[in-house]
Amino acid sequence: MTVTETERWLELLEQKGSRITGPRKAIVELMVDADHALNPVDVFDRARVKYPKMGLVTVYRTLEVLSDLGLVERVHQADDCHMYLRAAQGHEHLLICSCCGKAAYFSGDDLGMLIQRISMESGFSIQGHWLQLQGLCQSCQPKKIQTQQGE
Amino acid sequence: MTVTETERWLELLEQKGSRITGPRKAIVELMVDADHALNPVDVFDRARVKYPKMGLVTVYRTLEVLSDLGLVERVHQADDCHMYLRAAQGHEHLLICSCCGKAAYFSGDDLGMLIQRISMESGFSIQGHWLQLQGLCQSCQPKKIQTQQGE
DNA sequence: TCCTTATTGAAAATGTTTTTCATTTTCATT
């Protein structure tokens, strides 16, 4: 599953006319598998394990290429908007742990009625929406209860 | 209405032990009235009209103070997360024009069932959610139709 | 294998935000 997804990403890169290189392979492999949002330096550190010569500039460039292809997207959190994750597929929304950044997509929201109402009331033509749930993942719940009950 | 809201913000500043100064008054007046999300330089430019000696550093510092008081908050857009707007009151969500940044709050979403379901399925304890509608405001709709039908 | 060209990494440049610090301003106390 993971291997074929990696291959799918690399094929898309190729179809677009880009070359498949060592640095790109390393970054794609890692982003396909990542279950946490990662910032460019995180990606850099992980990619260097696979490809030690990796430069940070290449991380920025590759994330941009993958983002243009719709394979990764930027993750927004209240305090940090510099993280990347594989892109949502279809109509997925993000559930993200505010403690460790662990992320998962979900679907099944139904905002149609709301959007129609707001559209009427505001006069905006609504192009898209953004829904994201913040919480604590199972492994972060105990930590937070111990340290700062409430927050 | 606007005058009293400005006063309310200044009183909150005072209660917190901060001083009311010329630069802060200028920034508060402008943020209370703003119906577009503004980045620090936008705020700087507008504030200098009222208070010409204003420094950009003071804009950063004042936005932080107002943000700590919950009076303004950072606005996130796909490409730009450096804008500020008066904070949502109660359970409001943002509707924002992707062309000009015109912003309005709305309420009346009902995500209770969805959140409960995702909470069960994922094991996350959900602390909050983030809903935002993107669209074109009435004055930007004609522009976009002329220039780039679709986008 | 060769050759063209995209890609790379290092360094420099750019742009944004934060820190430092001497000066100025606020405002409670005279």
Place this chain on the structure above:
DNA sequence: AATGAAAATGAAAAACATTTTCAATAAGGA
């Protein structure tokens, strides 16, 4: 109104993140 302690300010410097430049390298079709 004058004073003085402390907070706030603006300019400059520093720190930080991201982008650009450019010579060297590597990919992949011929």
